[in-house]
Amino acid sequence: MGCDGGTIPKRHELVKGPKKVEKVDKDAELVALWNYCALSQEILRRPIVACELGRLYNKDAVIEFLLDKSSEKALAKAASHIKNIKHVTELRLSDNPAWEGDKGNTKGDKHDDLQRARFICPVVGLEMNGRHRFCFLRCCGCVFSERALKEIRAEVCHTCGAAFQEDDIIVLNGSKEDVDTLRSRMQERRMRKRVGKKTKKPKAAESVSPPAASEEPAGPSGMNTGKPEASSLDSREKKVGPAPRSTANGSSSGKAGKPPCGATKRSIAHSEESEAYKSLFTTHSSAKRSKEESAHWVTHTSYCF
Template sequence: MELAKKFQVIVRCSDIGIPSRALPIDPSLTFNNLKQYLLSLTPPRETLEPESFYFSSGGRTMLDSSSLSEARILPLSTLTLHVRVCGGGGDGGATGAESRDCYLNMYAEKKPDKVDPNEKRMSKWTTCALSFEPLAPPCVADRLGNVFNKERLVEALLGKKLPKEFSHIRGLKDMMPIVLSEIPGEAKNFEKRFQCPITGVEFNGKCGFVLLRGCGHVLSTKAFKEVKSSSCLVCHRSFSDSEKMVLNGSAEEVKILRERMEEERGKLRERKEKKDKKSDVRLSGTKHLPEEKARLHENGKHEGTQKKFKAIDIAPAHATKEVYASIFTSSRKSEFKETYSCRSLPLGRN
């Protein structure tokens, strides 16, 4: 075999007392042959069987019968020789009272995965509540304080793919635009990070944040404690306590926001019902009439109104009233009917 086809690999054999070394190896060499070569370097007083050892590389266990090229070992890769631990019992850990079903039942119940509370908190404040993508303006918040990327929320709303937990979002009126202040030069992996524009507290959940619904600015609760003001500290727009909304609040705060949402929707429903009643009254034929006049109008009584003009009442002394009235009105019924072909030729006159 030509030396040009060989390449070097780093072999670790700490289990058999051989220091790590770099060996030029032919890629067609099998791992079993490599084990025999390494075991031959041990002191002669020790008898080591190749079957008691195995190779691994990058967390993968290598088969003894495969070659280095088949296992895709690259030059300067690290091969580790391990002692194969064989089972056999006899340590007193098993008793006759145990059975196979005990072990199956033990592993049948899936234990919940442990989640780092800090990671859970960070994901809630730095990612969209719907798509779990990093927050990227334009962002919006719903009436319960959840923060979304507006584009993803609108797409889910139009496609009717909103999860049940966000069923309270019915349209664009339930989305409130928010203004997040970016931390300059603090983007990691193209993910933007945000902060309070007044105190500089990072938008990560360690400190509470409040949304001013009137202007959309997001400020930390620390800013409101340090500066007592009834106007926004960024745009100086005045606000009331009802316009302050907690973002990503606790269960109690979310419950309060839900009650406020139901109250606002109830008031809006009442105003709509009153408006519909007014429109029904106008369409009933009594438009622009007060209740008393509308009642008289229905009864056929028109008190306080002028008498209807009649041409017969002012006819000359020697004039026939019917002939004189025919000058001003065409209400006199004709004894003849018009034909379908010509209205100027009544039936019986053609």
């Protein structure tokens, strides 16, 4: 029974019982949820976004997760429901004036108060450290404590005045029951969007089809007259006449300056142009000379015989 030296073993040394369940430190869990990104596990820094399940992320971490299209991308359960940037909302947080951060504890000789948080409720003043339930509005992103929404009931946001419904209120870092209700709301919301997109497509097709049908010839009158379109085109060509064709040198086939068939001759003197423009032509009064001003001799070409 005894060991060397006359020692007597005890029961807990001989009989091994079940292992004790390790208890999670609640303070450490709250610090991890409210101060660190759920995707990258880095300290939360602005801009901070939240998903439809109430989890907090750094915006740059979410963008990197969405842009990473490689097959070796780590499967993150915390962000598996985020398909695009519209599935997250940027939060409008109110800073806590009493929070100093790590400024006063550079040497490590000062006690860090875990109850002190970076952000507070702008209405009631409660600190967002996990001891109190907080929520945000999906329509505008403002963050409040749940107590503020219950005590001051309104249909508009207390900060920006945006109208919201009960479906827009999302609890931050809620319990399992809260996450289940938020997940069901999220699925219903996305299903409604899909159904709305499908109903819009047939309406757009119907709005395009009637003009195409109206272009077809209606009535029996067009069928009895043979080819009305061809006859109308021929009549138009006869009235207008053929247009002058241009040669390779850029001159017309007929006489230079000859107006096309069917066009009326119009003198520049009777036009509405300015006098300076009319004086450029020989028909203007300034270009005409009297007999006294004109010469009385004519020069002929001299030939030598």
